[in-house]
Amino acid sequence: MATTAVRAQQKAFTLGRSQWLGIVFLIAGLLTFLFFGRGLEAGIKTKFGLNPGFASQAIPIPDLVLPTQPTIYAMVLIMLLLGVLQLVRGFRFADALLGVVALCFVFAFLTWAARGKSFNLVGMLGSSLVRATPIALAALCGIMCERSGVVNIAIEGIMLISAQVAVVVATVTKNLYAGLVAAILSGAIISAFHAAMAVSFKVDQIVSATAINIFATGATSFISARFLEKNTNLLNNSGTFRIISIPLLSKIPILGPIFFENGLIVYLMLILTVLVHILLFYTKWGLRVRAVGEHPRAADTLGINVYLVRYVSVILGGMIAGIGGAYFTIGSVGRFDEIMTAGKGFIGLAAMIFGKWAPFGAFASSILFGFADSLQIKLQILRVPIPSEFLLMAPYIVTMIVLTGVVGRAEPPAADGQPYEK
């Protein structure tokens, strides 16, 4: 009897992940109440703009005007309720719940930040997608490589070089498409080098990729300082892809301006996400890639050329990263600045991990990072009383929170990063 009592007691005191999440939800709810909900003047309202700020084809709809304090209290209530439920019951889909709580928190925060003002929600969501584009492309590159068993942290460097190649070729040829193709090719060449190091020469993949990153920083900065800055109009002024509005679809309120009024590279990212998903999970080639990434020897005994599969996957990944690089220059600002990728390649890897090495998951997490990025800018405009340096950290802080495994941890491909010895 005594022992059972002791054990029951122990059980009550050991908190599983489920209970911890419940506590986190409760804390989030309380913090929201303390910092955002309390001490607001009654009757103050927040206006969320549902029409994009730019000349859009979308049919205009009325903006959303919410009473600030009741809205925040509603969010607090939802968070507390979910927290109590999670603590007591525990849900199987705790991750989805975490998403809901995060969403409530962010919404409450925005409602608070924009109190008495107007905040363009659709504009921000649209810019989230745009800002997510290079991250998603980097993540897709990572997925291609790691699914075949090659770790590629050189994405940052590949994107940086591609960005520069794209703008120079586009400026010289006066053709943005030529710039894009050149970026893709340069991505292919650099990743082929990484593949050779990792697959054939069995060099430590982290070392090989780090070398590429250092080389990319040095080489692009040198070329930029030595040539581009002096001959801006000849070499570094390409213009950008114009916005393409998809007929009909772009007229849909809210969704239209977010998804169907974008530049070429954003569409390419959306298409590639679907394509890579189909390639990996529904084709013969994809099956071989997954097998090689999980258990290369098994694939080898069935007559699959492990080296070939890895080379092709890494090179294809590099081409996707090349498109990601092109986004920075010919996709957004039309010129190259030193180290302009600013860690997006690494954030892409975080998105890949958070997305559990699957294209749609990686896409969704890229949107999260893109959201953090564009939120930071909007908050500066709203003059939230937080130093702008802290706001700039937002995407990176989200990256760290994600990587510490707050959200269910995923297993990487079993042979990820291991050279295959026959």
Add this chain to the structure above:
Amino acid sequence: MPLVLELRGITKAFPGVLANDHIDLTLEEGEIHALLGENGAGKSTLMNILYGLYQPDEGQIFLRPRNRSAIPASAASRDGLVEVKIHSPNDAIAQGIGMVHQHFMLVPPLTVAENVMLGLESTRGGIFLDQRAAAQRIREISQQYGLEVDPDAYVRDLPVGVQQRVEIIKLLYREADILILDEPTAVLTPQEVDRLFSTIKNLVKQGKSIIFITHKLREVMEIADRITVLRNGRVVGTTTPAQTTPAELAAMMVGRQVDLVVHKESLTPGEVVLEVKDLQVLDDRQHLAVNGVSFEVREREILGIAGVQGNGQTELVEALTGLRPVIAGEIRILGTPVTNANPRQILEKGVAHVPEDRQRDGLVLSRPVHDNLVLCTYYLPPFAKGINIQEDTIIATASRLVEEFDVRTPSVFVPASTLSGGNQQKVIVAREFSRPVKLIIAAQPTRGLDVGSIEYIHQRILQKRSEGTAVLLVSPELDEIIALSDRIAVMYRGRIMDIVPAKGVNREYLGLLMAGVEASEAAKVAPPTIGVEEVERVF
């Protein structure tokens, strides 16, 4: 029966060893040909050559052509066989040769259908996978050969026995006629072995030919049509079960007379040395690997823990030796609680640990033998004085131990990595058994060793038992457990299903427990103990 395969003069040398020395072997249609030999006798090398993973230095391979009309009238042809060169597994598969490797070549996160069709995919338009067509074909094969499996199941969710079926289906999917099974019974429960054997018999009835690689005498006698024994890379002889006896086969394998029976003194157990109560331990993935295990081990007693590998034995041993945290329950050694004590505290209580992975956990491979011999005691006098290591004393002691425990090494100064597996294990045994220990925790102490070393280590364990030491023996080899233990506990998915006396134990009962059948249910099918059975030593 007509020949389907002939190997002639196959020779393969690796740096320092002649793995295969002019080996001749024939295989008839519908035959089960067992290839018997100790670890390192050259069985796997030979089969890897046949499967195209290695290229032979010398020798020829003759096969019956898949397409009969394609037999050329050249000199290379003999008895309807033609010489072939097998450069890769692809060539072997094309020639109708398939191999089930000892370590399964399955991709756990993929489905059965995906695993089976990998490399030979059913597609629509040559690009898109046709899961349904592959699943259909697998169901046909399942029915034809009695190999039940769900094509849509994920391989990681399947028990080992079913995974093996998937491996066999993989070969049949590629229409292999010659099936090589490399140590197929190593990971199976006795019942799964029976089922495998009936599958094999079914396969040969339908015209397949099988090469069965093993080191277990009992299995060879039961299933083989012909037996070829290899030793040190050479063929010692070919015989049939009717013409030979296990003792004779053992002698052929080892090259001298071997005592197949383990002689065990009968002793009365004394005080309780190790007491484990409701132990719970997590594995690396934070799943409960040991789930409420309780047992005790007494002086002069060997408790054997049987069970298919991966049922929590590793985690149990790691928890007992302080290498893995205990989340609930209690461990006592000689009455003192040592739950979550660190390894050195446990070791100082008089515990010897022979780890499962001797190269990872047992030795510092890059260090000389003499350092490895004092890993548990280097910080104590006479090996240390204050902060100084007494090199001379260590070397002298090491030299004595090497002598005493018959470690074959050029000197105590060579790195442990240069010794053979058997001698590495002897270094560990010398280190652990030469201390005044009260409890020995031995995990798979004879894995992968030659017969001489196995005999030696068994004898040392029994000697320690006679001296009054308590022994916890963990091994997936049921024969080893039955031969050495006084009591046997069967572990399944982190639980102990039952603990029974070893004397006269019923193998079938243990097999049911190993497969997860509850003790009460198992006892209805098979009584826990039957008459006293002579237990053969395993190799």
